[in-house]
Amino acid sequence: MAKITLDGLAHSYYPNPKTDADFALKELNYEWDDGGAYALLGPSGCGKTTLLNIISGLLVPSKGNILFGSENVTELQPEQRNIAQVFQFPVIYDTMTVRQNLEFPLVNRQVPKNEIDKRVADMIQVLDLEDKADRKARGLTADEKQKISLGRGLVRYDVNAILFDEPLTVIDPHMKWQLRTKLKDLHRQLGHTMIYVTHDQTEALTFADKVVVMYEGEVVQIGTPEELFDEPAHTFVGYFIGSPGMNILSSQVKGKTARIGSHEINLAHEYRALEENAEVGIRPEFVTLSSGKTGMPVQVKSVEDIGRFKIVRASLEGQDVNAVLPEGAPVPADPKVSFDMSRINIYENSHLVRRGA
Numbered sequence: 001m002a003k004i005t006l007d008g009l010a011h012s013y014y015p016n017p018k019t020d021a022d023f024a025l026k027e028l029n030y031e032w033d034d035g036g037a038y039a040l041l042g043p044s045g046c047g048k049t050t051l052l053n054i055i056s057g058l059l060v061p062s063k064g065n066i067l068f069g070s071e072n073v074t075e076l077q078p079e080q081r082n083i084a085q086v087f088q089f090p091v092i093y094d095t096m097t098v099r100q101n102l103e104f105p106l107v108n109r110q111v112p113k114n115e116i117d118k119r120v121a122d123m124i125q126v127l128d129l130e131d132k133a134d135r136k137a138r139g140l141t142a143d144e145k146q147k148i149s150l151g152r153g154l155v156r157y158d159v160n161a162i163l164f165d166e167p168l169t170v171i172d173p174h175m176k177w178q179l180r181t182k183l184k185d186l187h188r189q190l191g192h193t194m195i196y197v198t199h200d201q202t203e204a205l206t207f208a209d210k211v212v213v214m215y216e217g218e219v220v221q222i223g224t225p226e227e228l229f230d231e232p233a234h235t236f237v238g239y240f241i242g243s244p245g246m247n248i249l250s251s252q253v254k255g256k257t258a259r260i261g262s263h264e265i266n267l268a269h270e271y272r273a274l275e276e277n278a279e280v281g282i283r284p285e286f287v288t289l290s291s292g293k294t295g296m297p298v299q300v301k302s303v304e305d306i307g308r309f310k311i312v313r314a315s316l317e318g319q320d321v322n323a324v325l326p327e328g329a330p331v332p333a334d335p336k337v338s339f340d341m342s343r344i345n346i347y348e349n350s351h352l353v354r355r356g357a
């Protein structure tokens, strides 16, 4: 296992990149702790695979260095980096049994037989494959095959890191939850440095201690799930994390007041006059609807009942505002919205100026 240092990393697929927009991965400096569980999260095309391929050695970055511990591995091939990788689709030998598939990476590395037997038996148990252990992989389901792929990565104990590239894509939804939880447990038990690429926020937030959120080639925030929820550093993070995401409302901010359309709301802190693209960010969980005199009138567009709570989608003078209400809470006929002042974050040019509390 090793700490991984990304030192001034950047990558362009063009031979002579000129502008920032030419870079699929914009400059990044970061240290990933030894034994940490990280997720790379972002929409399609944001640069997750580019970064993962630089870490695994499939791609040499246009700029910067990557270090495992104190060793500069920037120019090393994947097989020289001592990493395990699990891909979207199962990579296993169909003609081997489950057990033989799991033994294979260890046999290849000349691990002593008694150690192989022990580790493989443990892994078979962890993956709940005891009753299939001596069956050929060929006849197994896609879920089971992918479990073997995960096992082939996890069974190796001497690796610098284990990289997962959307590993649960082929897994059915119920099993996804089980495997996610299992991966988290395994991380606690084994202590490997793990990097998990996904565009699914639930996967990222349940698996990782730290989530690296990427947007248009840029790492816009690295934080714990709580940090991403409470203080998104960028409006994209606010919008992307949460279900529904944060409400982002164009406004004018000055002193302790934000003007949204024809309304003024009070803020918990004093701000300099924000000249450019000021926005108020408020999570739907901290928006209330009332029929009283106070608040800003909205038009309700839809109400979705999702069991324990409901999502009210409304329009505030043309800007979308969502509210999450507890189960059974009424939606007034002429509703007005209010925001919990301590939960209002202020953004300028998409970047957080200050959180509410």
Ligand SMILES: Nc1ncnc2c1ncn2[C@@H]1O[C@H](COP(=O)(O)OP(=O)(O)OP(=O)(O)O)[C@@H](O)[C@H]1O
Pocket (backbone or CB within 6 Å): 013, 024, 042, 043, 044, 045, 046, 047, 048, 049, 050, 051, 199
């Ligand atoms: N081999 C390549 N040549 C040129 N451009 C590429 C290449 N690979 C990726 N890109 C571009 O780089 C950007 C980042 O792509 P990347 O595959 O890293 O994103 P991603 O977040 O992993 O997306 P996805 O989730 O769809 O795999 C995209 O604009 C993509 O079109």
